[in-house]
Amino acid sequence: MLPRSQIWLLAVLGAAAVMSAVSGRLNPYWLDVAMGVGINIILAVSLNLINGFTGQFSLGHAGFMAVGAYTSAMVTTVLGSRLGLSPVLLRWGLFPVSLVAGGLLAGLAGLAVGAPSLRLKGDYLAIVTLGFGEIIKVILQNLNAVGGARGLSGIPSYTNLFWTFTVAAVTVYVVWGLLNSTYGRGFLAVADDEVAAEAMGLNTTRYKINAFVVGSFFAGAAGGLYAHLKGYISPTGFDFNKSIEIVVMVILGGMGRHLGVIVAAILLTVVQEPLRKLGDWRMILYALLLIGLMLTRPQGLFVWPLKRRNA
Amino acid sequence: MLELRDLTVRYGAITALHGVSLRVAAGSIVTLIGGNGAGKTTTLRTVSGMVKPASGQVLFEGEEIGGIPTHRLVARGLAHCPEGRMVFANLTVRENLQMGAYLQRDKGVIRREEEYVFALFPRLKEREAQPAGTLSGGEQQMLAIGRALMSQPRFLLLDEPSLGIAPLLVKLIFEKIVELNRQRNLTILLVEQNANLALEVSNHGYVLETGRIQLSGEAAGLRADPRVRDAYLGG
Ligand SMILES: Nc1ncnc2c1ncn2[C@@H]1O[C@H](COP(=O)(O)OP(=O)(O)OP(=O)(O)O)[C@@H](O)[C@H]1O
Ligand SMILES: [Mg+2]
Numbered sequence: 001m002l003p004r005s006q007i008w009l010l011a012v013l014g015a016a017a018v019m020s021a022v023s024g025r026l027n028p029y030w031l032d033v034a035m036g037v038g039i040n041i042i043l044a045v046s047l048n049l050i051n052g053f054t055g056q057f058s059l060g061h062a063g064f065m066a067v068g069a070y071t072s073a074m075v076t077t078v079l080g081s082r083l084g085l086s087p088v089l090l091r092w093g094l095f096p097v098s099l100v101a102g103g104l105l106a107g108l109a110g111l112a113v114g115a116p117s118l119r120l121k122g123d124y125l126a127i128v129t130l131g132f133g134e135i136i137k138v139i140l141q142n143l144n145a146v147g148g149a150r151g152l153s154g155i156p157s158y159t160n161l162f163w164t165f166t167v168a169a170v171t172v173y174v175v176w177g178l179l180n181s182t183y184g185r186g187f188l189a190v191a192d193d194e195v196a197a198e199a200m201g202l203n204t205t206r207y208k209i210n211a212f213v214v215g216s217f218f219a220g221a222a223g224g225l226y227a228h229l230k231g232y233i234s235p236t237g238f239d240f241n242k243s244i245e246i247v248v249m250v251i252l253g254g255m256g257r258h259l260g261v262i263v264a265a266i267l268l269t270v271v272q273e274p275l276r277k278l279g280d281w282r283m284i285l286y287a288l289l290l291i292g293l294m295l296t297r298p299q300g301l302f303v304w305p306l307k308r309r310n311a
Numbered sequence: 312m313l314e315l316r317d318l319t320v321r322y323g324a325i326t327a328l329h330g331v332s333l334r335v336a337a338g339s340i341v342t343l344i345g346g347n348g349a350g351k352t353t354t355l356r357t358v359s360g361m362v363k364p365a366s367g368q369v370l371f372e373g374e375e376i377g378g379i380p381t382h383r384l385v386a387r388g389l390a391h392c393p394e395g396r397m398v399f400a401n402l403t404v405r406e407n408l409q410m411g412a413y414l415q416r417d418k419g420v421i422r423r424e425e426e427y428v429f430a431l432f433p434r435l436k437e438r439e440a441q442p443a444g445t446l447s448g449g450e451q452q453m454l455a456i457g458r459a460l461m462s463q464p465r466f467l468l469l470d471e472p473s474l475g476i477a478p479l480l481v482k483l484i485f486e487k488i489v490e491l492n493r494q495r496n497l498t499i500l501l502v503e504q505n506a507n508l509a510l511e512v513s514n515h516g517y518v519l520e521t522g523r524i525q526l527s528g529e530a531a532g533l534r535a536d537p538r539v540r541d542a543y544l545g546g
Contacts, residue, residue, distance in 0.1 A: 188399065192399040193400075195397055196397035198361060199392075203382045
């Protein structure tokens with residue numbers, strides 16, 4: 001018998017495959033929204049590992065997403081045209097490889113940002129990660145090889161329901177599995193009380209870096225999916241607003257909740273659709289939502305007392 | 312077993328310890344008493360490697376350990392039960408204990424230690440699946456001590472175990488401290504505001520004030536000392 005979590009993983013993968021096969025008959029608009037939901041689930045769940053479960057506060061998740069998006073897009077556009085692979089191999093072979101490459105580079109960026117700065121606490125870390133996100137944006141804007149401020153277009157649309165929800169399921173599976181292992185309880189311990197965790201013999205800095213690197217990896221993979229969904233990416237698409245959007249999902253879902261954060265990611269993505277007309281005003285709505293939430297339900301929308309980890 | 316030599320510790324511009332020297336013999340219980348802000352917690356934190364000394368030495372079993380990170384010292388048999396019952400509120404009682412045995416790979420040993428802690432504090436056994444944040448203050452203290460024991464320490468740093476706990480429970484906890492010392496040959500450096508009770512169970516005591524050792528001696532002698540009686544034992 002497989003453990004329950006693995007059965008779940010297989011079930012989601014199966015469903016994604018079936019849905020993907022019939023996706024030609026689905027309304028393309030809702031198909032697009034569904035994939036956006038999947039990508040946001042990946043982003044929210046991976047940020048939850050950092051902000052929710054390990055008790056840090058990163059404001060740079062969009063920066064890691066950007067690293068992954070650009071890496072993955074460069075792999076498929078540059079390598080894709082040179083390798084002379086068949087379309088099937090491109091979509092089912094090179095694309096997942098590009099996602100992993102995007103994840104790895106984002107993870108590496110996570111290590112580079114995290115290793116020196118994770119000794120910092122709370123606000124300081126937030127500022128460093130915020131700075132990182134802005135630096136990535138500026139670098140991309142000035143890097144002509146990837147289109148500079150004009151962005152990168154002509155990215156093949158390889159992203160489909162299958163890949164989106166496969167990566168989403170793997171993200172949830174890895175984060176969930178990580179936290180429910182003996183090793184992973186250390187993440188929760190670090191969040192609960194760093195001093196006590198250190199006193200128990202945990203290398204708390206290593207834990208924080210691990211959470212950061214794993215979280216960044218999945219943000220990078222989400223970036224790759226995003227790039228191959230939209231077909232066009234630009235540095236401003238991964239700005240501070242995007243990071244805040246992900247932070248809001250985590251806070252709304254309840255920091256350190258598994259299911260709550262997934263529900264919040266779904267809800268916020270779907271709700272955004274009718275709000276699209278508002279353009280940048282949307283961010284004001286977000287801010288108001290956040291303030292209202294902090295005042296009325298600081299523990300998160302989908303949080304009930306004492307069911308914390310499995311709720 | 313533990314010796315501090317002329318230890319000075321600073322937090323930025325604040326000097327918390329000015330040349331503190333003390334000794335804890337193997338198998339003994341030693342108490343450190345002193346008023347608020349005297350530097351008691353700082354002393355313990357320096358021993359367990361959470362704070363780096365500015366100067367002076369920390370010798371554990373004859374070896375200099377000043378500046379070695381905490382997680383390495385745990386492996387060497389040193390456990391720190393921090394001030395203020397810092398249990399992992401969102402983990403269950405049992406998970407808290409398992410975190411205490413973090414460096415222990417042998418499941419059999421973990422189970423044995425768990426049994427030992429549950430036998431020591433049967434109340435914890437009744438609440439093993441409960442999140443630690445929902446325990447009463449006294450129960451949390453029991454858990455914090457039990458968790459520290461899970462790493463099978465030979466030396467325990469105990470910071471104010473009686474803080475904010477009902478007198479009856481304080482008595483129980485002190486009985487257990489003595490039991491641990493006798494039965495497991497656990498050497499203990501105890502920090503207490505409840506000086507009377509602490510000196511009663513100790514072999515030796517030190518009085519720390521504003522970062523300096525003011526007095527030291529046999530526990531019984533300190534309890535009789537008029538200066539200690541006036542300042543810490545309520546006359
Ligand atoms: N992290 C810190 N940063 C700056 N100063 C600190 C820090 N920790 C302690 N101090 C200062 O060092 C001095 C000693 O503090 P310490 O916590 O060791 O006292 P204590 O004897 O344990 O007191 P209490 O009985 O109140 O627990 C105090 O003046 C305190 O303000
Ligand atoms: Mg103290």
